[in-house]
Amino acid sequence: MAEGSPDASASSSGGEPPYPLHLQRLVEAYLERLDLGADRRAARLVEAMRYSLLAGGKRIRPVLTLAVVESRGAEPAVALPTAAALELIHTYSLIHDDLPSIDDDELRRGRPTCHMVYGEDVAILAGDGLFSEAFRLVLDAQTAAPERLLAVVTEIARATGVGGMVGGQYMDVAGLAADHDDLATMHELKTGRLIQAAVVVGALLTGADGGEAAAYRAFAAELGLLFQIVDDILDETGDSRELGKTAGKDRSQQKVTYVALFGLGEARWRAEESHRRALAALQGLPGDTTVLAQIADYILRRRH
Amino acid sequence: MAEGSPDASASSSGGEPPYPLHLQRLVEAYLERLDLGADRRAARLVEAMRYSLLAGGKRIRPVLTLAVVESRGAEPAVALPTAAALELIHTYSLIHDDLPSIDDDELRRGRPTCHMVYGEDVAILAGDGLFSEAFRLVLDAQTAAPERLLAVVTEIARATGVGGMVGGQYMDVAGLAADHDDLATMHELKTGRLIQAAVVVGALLTGADGGEAAAYRAFAAELGLLFQIVDDILDETGDSRELGKTAGKDRSQQKVTYVALFGLGEARWRAEESHRRALAALQGLPGDTTVLAQIADYILRRRH
Numbered sequence: 001m002a003e004g005s006p007d008a009s010a011s012s013s014g015g016e017p018p019y020p021l022h023l024q025r026l027v028e029a030y031l032e033r034l035d036l037g038a039d040r041r042a043a044r045l046v047e048a049m050r051y052s053l054l055a056g057g058k059r060i061r062p063v064l065t066l067a068v069v070e071s072r073g074a075e076p077a078v079a080l081p082t083a084a085a086l087e088l089i090h091t092y093s094l095i096h097d098d099l100p101s102i103d104d105d106e107l108r109r110g111r112p113t114c115h116m117v118y119g120e121d122v123a124i125l126a127g128d129g130l131f132s133e134a135f136r137l138v139l140d141a142q143t144a145a146p147e148r149l150l151a152v153v154t155e156i157a158r159a160t161g162v163g164g165m166v167g168g169q170y171m172d173v174a175g176l177a178a179d180h181d182d183l184a185t186m187h188e189l190k191t192g193r194l195i196q197a198a199v200v201v202g203a204l205l206t207g208a209d210g211g212e213a214a215a216y217r218a219f220a221a222e223l224g225l226l227f228q229i230v231d232d233i234l235d236e237t238g239d240s241r242e243l244g245k246t247a248g249k250d251r252s253q254q255k256v257t258y259v260a261l262f263g264l265g266e267a268r269w270r271a272e273e274s275h276r277r278a279l280a281a282l283q284g285l286p287g288d289t290t291v292l293a294q295i296a297d298y299i300l301r302r303r304h
Numbered sequence: 305m306a307e308g309s310p311d312a313s314a315s316s317s318g319g320e321p322p323y324p325l326h327l328q329r330l331v332e333a334y335l336e337r338l339d340l341g342a343d344r345r346a347a348r349l350v351e352a353m354r355y356s357l358l359a360g361g362k363r364i365r366p367v368l369t370l371a372v373v374e375s376r377g378a379e380p381a382v383a384l385p386t387a388a389a390l391e392l393i394h395t396y397s398l399i400h401d402d403l404p405s406i407d408d409d410e411l412r413r414g415r416p417t418c419h420m421v422y423g424e425d426v427a428i429l430a431g432d433g434l435f436s437e438a439f440r441l442v443l444d445a446q447t448a449a450p451e452r453l454l455a456v457v458t459e460i461a462r463a464t465g466v467g468g469m470v471g472g473q474y475m476d477v478a479g480l481a482a483d484h485d486d487l488a489t490m491h492e493l494k495t496g497r498l499i500q501a502a503v504v505v506g507a508l509l510t511g512a513d514g515g516e517a518a519a520y521r522a523f524a525a526e527l528g529l530l531f532q533i534v535d536d537i538l539d540e541t542g543d544s545r546e547l548g549k550t551a552g553k554d555r556s557q558q559k560v561t562y563v564a565l566f567g568l569g570e571a572r573w574r575a576e577e578s579h580r581r582a583l584a585a586l587q588g589l590p591g592d593t594t595v596l597a598q599i600a601d602y603i604l605r606r607r608h
Contacts (some may be wrong), residue, residue, distance in 0.1 A: 029586055037466030041489065042596055045474040046466060096432060101424035120405035124428065128400060131435060132465035139458040145468045146450035153457060154443040160434030162350060163342030170349040173425045185345065 020291045022065060023076060027062040030080045031087060035131055048118040048126040053091045055109045058302075059300070060295070061086040061198040067295060068202030068216065069286040079205050081141035085134040086198045090131035093165055093194075095123055102173055103167075110244035131160070138253075144205055152201045159197035160233040164189055170233055177256050184225070192224030199223070210287070219281035219292070226274040227299050232257035233267050234304065244304060275300040324367060324595045327380055334384045335391060340437055352422040352430040353437075357395045359413045361583040362606075364531075365390040365502040366601070371599060372506025372520065375591040383509050385445035386456055389438040390502045393460070396434035397419070397469055397498075399427055406477055409421040414548035437562040448509055456505045463501035468493055481560050488529070496528030503527070516590075523585035523596070530578040531603050536561035537571050538608065548608060 031053055036046045043226055062083035066076035098105040098113040099120060106116050115123035138153055158164060168190025177186040199220035203213050235250045236259045250257045258267040278296045282289045335357060340350045368386035370380035402409040402417040403424060410420050419427035442457055462468060472494025475481055481490040503524035507517050540563045541553045553559045562571040582600045586593045 037471060039467065039471065040485070041475055041480050042466050042471045044478065045471065049466075096428055099425075099428065102428065121403075122474070124400055124403065124406065125474050125477070128431075128435070129466045129470040129474075130343065131432070132461060132468070132470055134460035135439065135457070136465050139454065139461050147453050149452050150453060153439070157436060157439035157443050162346050162433045163343070164436070166433040166436055167341060167343065167349065170346055170426070170429050170433075173429070174348065176345050182345070217602045266469050285462075 003142070015277060016303070017298050018294055019058065019298045020067060020294060023063045023066040023070070023291070024059050026077060026080065026197065027059045027087065030084050031059075034084060034137075036129070042148040045122060045125060045129060048122050049091075049112055049130050051117060052095050052108075052114045053088065053130065055111055058298075059087055060299070061194060063088055064195065064198040064220070064223075064292075064295060067291045068199055069206055071285070071289050071292060072206040072208075073287055074206045076140060078143065078204060080232055080237070081137050082201050082205060083198075085137045085156065086194065086201070088130045088134035088137065089160060089165075090194060092134070093169065095130070096125040097169060099123060102169075107244065128149065142205075148204055148207070149205045155197050159193040164193035165191075166275060168193075179256075180261055183256050183258070183261065187228040188221070188224065191228060192221060195197040195224040196220040215278060215281070215284045218276060219285065221289065222274055222278040222281055222294060223299060226271060226278055226296065229258045229267055229271040229274060230302065232259045233264065233271065234302075235259075238304065245283060273298060321602050322598055323362065323600060323602045324371060327367045327370040327374070327595070330370060330381060330384065331363045331391065332387060334388050335363075338388060339434070340439075348422070349426060349429060349433060351554065352418055353395075353434050354401050355421060356412075356418045356430065357434065358391065359415055361413060364603070365394055368434065368499065368502040368524070368527075368596075368599060369506040371595045372503055373510055374588070375593050375596060376507070376510040376512075377591055378510045378576070382447065383506060385441050386505050386509060387502075389441045389460065390498065390505070392434045392438035393464060393469075394498060394605060396431040396438070397473065399431040399434070401473060403427060410550065412557075446509075452508055452511070455508045459501050459504055459508065461527075462532050463497040468497035469495075472497070481582060482561075484565055487560050487562070487565065491532040492525070492528065495532060495572050496525060499528040499531065500524040517586055519585070519588045521580060523589065525580040526578055526585055527600060527603060530600065532581055533562045533571055533575040533578060534603060535566065536563045537575065538606075539563070540568060542608065575604060 017193070036049050059224060065079050065083035065086060069079045070076045070243070094108060095114045097103050097113055098108055105113050107113065113123075114126055118126065135153065138149070138156070142149060143150070160166065168186050168188070171182070171186040172190055177183040178222075196217050199216050200213050203216045208216065232250065235247055235257065238247045250260070262270065275296055279293055282292055307473045340353050348498065369383050369387040369390060371566055374380045398412060399418045401407050402412055403419055409417050412418065417427075418430055422430065439457065439460070442453070442460070446453060446456070448456070463573040464470065472490050472492070475486070476494055479489040500521050503520050504517050507520045512520065536554065539551055542551045554564070562574060566574065579600055586596055586600075589596075
């Protein structure tokens, strides 16, 4: 097995691979102080939204946005509203995914899921609210020329709709991923498009034109694939405590995954290949892409 | 009782009050041919979205948008993407409201609700999808100067979030409307803000400045209040078959309504007063507001 490939046995030796903590801290601090609605009457709804939003995690999507902005020579903090909006959207999708009628998950990042704590009704509305507030955040708090701001919001709307996240969630619940093609499409829609949006909006906010944005998207598309293959491997080999969720759930639910389709060995090889292609895609991008490469390394080697 | 006030006894005499059918037909035709995602793999999700979207109704929100555009001397059809987006958002809110863990409604407009036909998981995602597609629709299909388009999308995002529709839905499920103040706030958020958005975006798309937009909002706020008082009266006095839902549900669930708070007689008087104030607010608006007055009349006199 190649060094650095995802492997549960590595979990007892050494720490996590390097990660741009300076960007993660920026995101975390911004999310902590974010005003999601101050009316006392909605206090418990906002509490439910914050409960899920502030459950930790690596904040990969907003960190990607900030890393792209930084790589292009701009101050990462200028993109914080848009970066945070992507984390709100990711959180919204997790809350709805965890609902009893969808994935019926009781644990997320080692804590009871939103509906377990606040009830199903409030959890549905907390997801809905996070999605609205994500758009409001970009539109009310992000500074950029009107054309750039419109491009950013359009990218986010496309990434989350039927041709993106929601379409992928549907394919997942409907069990429509039966072969490799469908599996790839399902993940591309369910998680890939939002990861692409995270990278692309960083480029759009700092003035990238259509051609440049396409080069960023190519990198991000590979990153999304890599993320998913590793996710499937971790479900098979990971430790429930470290993952913060039940490991082996894919197998017990007979889900079609990269591991189920290709076996653990080939899945690991595919992850390595995807990682290699992601780094190659970085060659076509301007500026200092060291941090973007670090994120690709992290996604390959992460253990949860 | 004043002539034209909501009254179940009137349901057997005469037809519906006049309504701008030319605008309703424009909206209906546009919704019918709207592409909500062509991938065969999401076909059943799109079917669920269309099932709820094309269940009929007066299309009051989009018709309001088009009526404002028309009153300002522009071609109503230019605002169809934004007008339709408001109907998508209204439909999304109904689908989620009807879910078993929220209002647990099995009938809507005389047909089984979305989750009764497609299952709870698909219904949640159909709502989510309609919300995304609403933003996508405005951003991809609405022609307007970037500043105006941004103002429109911002208005919609604010109207739907914690300080708008979702916040009001939360107050409703949490049973937080215990007195008149809270009841007014709950409705202002749950239905009022989207009705305001429908009117205001029509003005914004046709070049209204902030001051003008505020005058339109004053009219729309009154219209929202009128709509809700009449809704409460109809629940008390209406006919289940004509309403397309179970009449008397508010009373049986001991909901705080205008009828429960003030009695039927005073609720009717309040509807008349609200209607009068709405017509008065029209005096401050430019152009020919005949159709807007007709919509206010319709909302007062409607029987479902």
